[in-house]
Amino acid sequence: MSAPIEEFRFDGQPEALDALVADARPRIIRGLVKHWPLVAMARQSDRAFASHLIAHDNGTTVDALVMPPEADGVVGYRGDVEAFNFSHYKVTVTQVLQRLLASIDQDQAPGIALQSATIAGCLPKLLAEHAVPMLDPAIPPRLWIGNRVTTPAHFDEYQNIACVVCGVRRFTLFPPEQVRNLYVGPLDFAPTGAAISIARLDRPDDPRFPRLKLALEHALVAELEPGDAVYIPPMWWHHVASLGKLNALVNYWWKPPQGKGLVPNTRLGGLLHAILLFKSLPPAERAAWRELLDYYVFGDDDPAAHLPEGKRGWLGELDAEQSMKLLERIRHYL
Structure with a gap:
């Protein structure tokens, strides 16, 4: 088997x-x-x-x-x-x-x-x-x-x-x-x-x-x-x-180095946060968020490909300063 x-x-x-x-x-x-x-x-x-x-x-x-x-x-x-x-x-x-x-x-x-x-x-x-x-x-x-x-x-x-x-x-x-x-x-x-x-x-x-x-x-x-x-x-x-x-x-x-940004030490926190945020949503809303996550995170296509390179923001390649700003925004949302 x-x-x-x-x-x-x-x-x-x-x-x-x-x-x-x-x-x-x-x-x-x-x-x-x-x-x-x-x-x-x-x-x-x-x-x-x-x-x-x-x-x-x-x-x-x-x-x-x-x-x-x-x-x-x-x-x-x-x-x-x-x-x-x-x-x-x-x-x-x-x-x-x-x-x-x-x-x-x-x-x-x-x-x-x-x-x-x-x-x-x-x-x-x-x-x-x-x-x-x-x-x-x-x-x-x-x-x-x-x-x-x-x-x-x-x-x-x-x-x-x-x-x-x-x-x-x-x-x-x-x-x-x-x-x-x-x-x-x-x-x-x-x-x-x-x-x-x-x-x-x-x-x-x-x-x-x-x-x-x-x-x-x-x-x-x-x-x-x-x-x-x-x-x-x-x-x-x-x-x-x-x-x-x-x-x-x-x-x-x-873990191999990943670009210039600040990559969190563990992704498990992201999984646990996703369980808290999405698991209890109504089916239709959960399906909508699945589409959004597939588009921005898990899909093979670049969601920022249609944007000018200097205007891709958090969808572009992040350096350390941009990563810190994104982490601060996440803390604000939390």
Whole structure:
């Protein structure tokens, strides 16, 4: 019911990142970070990998979550979206790894996951030897460690390259238009900050989610081993399953520069504002606003093409000063 994620061959070409971003499709990059010392440690053994990280831990606390064994390692909710199925902790990388190693042979181990820890913050001495050639060194790498934990389908606003450094991870990706078939949970009550699908991919016959099979028909799937990487374009839904007893991933999020204007750091605020403004309108009025948004924002045609270049105002290319004036007008309306 799914197709493999296409592979991208990287031979050190300087334009590789531009090609990935321009294509706007997920791509697997086999062996992108196979030269990393962390990958070499992982190939020796899980314990060698853990010992290498512990030796470089500076003691800074990071975010980790723990799920009871009955959660099957799937990050999400208890009951009918009543509460999250995990507890949050502030711990060190060493404490997380010690807990993982202690439970590595348990049949009913709790789900454990260290999430989105900046390597510069907790393992800064690793930075010099763990760079990605095609990426700007200013993009901060983030570390994710755990056991057999699954993060359900969710999206990010950012460009994303995720590198597996220990264990095996299965990525299942869905194009943005499949959102209607993924049964997304609440926007304001999301387990990891991003809204997630509450339909489990391993239960496609669940009668509560009949359209899930339609999403699976459009899924792209790949398994990554240590040294492999995946490029995930913005807004693509991605479901990530860690398959080993010890798994680790390093990822990079970034946004390409967009003109001279002041681009807000997040577009999610725009989505939430649109929900507040338009969702409750009568059908005819909502349809009219949809046409206006398509015309000014989402359409392919330039709505200012018929205007003199110096008279396009907010419809033209904005510099920093014009962006500030537009933001001030938005504040006035609010």
